[in-house]
Amino acid sequence: MIGAALASVGGAVLALLAALGRLTLFTGQTLSHLLRPPFYGREFALALVQIGYFSLPVVGLTALFTGGALALQIYAGGARFSAEAVVPQIVAIGMVRELGPVLVGLMIAARVTSSIAAEIATMKVTEQIDALVTLSTHPMKYLTLPRVLAATLVMPLLVGVGDVIGIFGGYLVGTERLGFNAAAYIRNTADFLEPLDIVSSLVKGAAFGFIAALMGCYYGMHSNRGAMGVGRATKSSVVAAAVLILAANFILTEAFFSA
């Protein structure tokens, strides 16, 4: 009885370690292609546009509404301690340090990870990956590296845009609904934010972009056969990306701000 329970726990731990090992290997292989020519510039450029440019609307809307809601909540919460005036500062710090990177990361997991996983998994089940190999093209170099690299480089920009729009959402609500003075709101925000806040935001962005694209590629490449395989790969990739992004966020916050 206890033996069986232990065995099942042990089995789960072993499976987790095996998955971790495979993932580490996959990451290493992806990065090793960075150092070996050729580099597929066209694929990289396409990935930049797909992941970066086309994500702007969803990132902007997410940040705008979140910044606005944040301002309302901080105002209502602050009112209990007669501290309504802190709205600009807390919106700024909340958006830049946490909500900007995390929400943009999760939106990218939904939008980009899923589409990468579905695309690569479909290529796998229709033998397009095998075809790439027979055409002397390494699938990791051609499919994985450009996407992972593009996501890692473009995500800090998206997060930066998200931060600015989020703060702007707070500003709109603050000045239009809560009676803040426009010039004072902007001054308070600018004075309060420190370089470290912004650096941490952009570093988180890069890390989350890396995770999001890597998970899409990993689950896509390891997809099982058939439509069900593609569906499962897509679902697993988004779940894994979201969980890893939140975990990485905790670790990075700890690293940057706990002192």
Add this chain to the structure above:
Amino acid sequence: MIRLTDVHKSFGENAVLRGVDLHVPRDESMVVIGGSGTGKSVLIKSVLGLVTPERGTITVDGRPVDQGDRDAFLARFGMLFQGAALFDSLPVWQNVAFRLLRGALRRPRDEARAIAIEKLRRVGLGPDVADRLPAELSGGMQKRVGLARAIAAEPEIIFFDEPTTGLDPIMAGVINDLIREIVSEMGATAITITHDMTSARAIADRVAMLHGGKIRWTGPVADLDASGDPYVEQFIHGRADGPIKAVR
């Protein structure tokens, strides 16, 4: 030139190849026949290293396929997949010219496009399909684009997995002639998988029959009708009764 010795491959419980021995001499056209699901596709994929056998050796020019420079090895091959396996994000001509647009065999874009259009013409497709996407073509057209892609870089060794399935009889004839021409004029070595006995007779120098995970019979195409093997007899005449069971 291509030699398989005692090759075994199973997927879980399903033992597909159980000791395949096969030799394909240089500049010859080998046709592999055999029932559906007997492992013909697995056989050629294991030569290319897309499937790794558990046991046995596969050599090309005496060199084991899993050793040495893989890029240089693959550069000698062309392969038509059973399901065409076209890249659906790229237009037809870029599929055909894939190898000519990147890597070691890279050419200027115009030149690559011209070659692609010429190869498309050889498989009976006009220049108007060049800019379409694979999803906009019929199954038989996709198959022919796959064929054009396989021969585009003029490889020394070409594998065709069912090149004429899904084609009308006239187009099948065109493709048979093309494969024959590639072997005799370009001096390529070819392995073709087919169920179509007319096509097999038109393409083959030698025929091998895969059954029960082994090469059941192999010989020159001229001996096919006098093989004396009941399995081959049943297969080439398409009889329902005989040693090969209908339900496998």
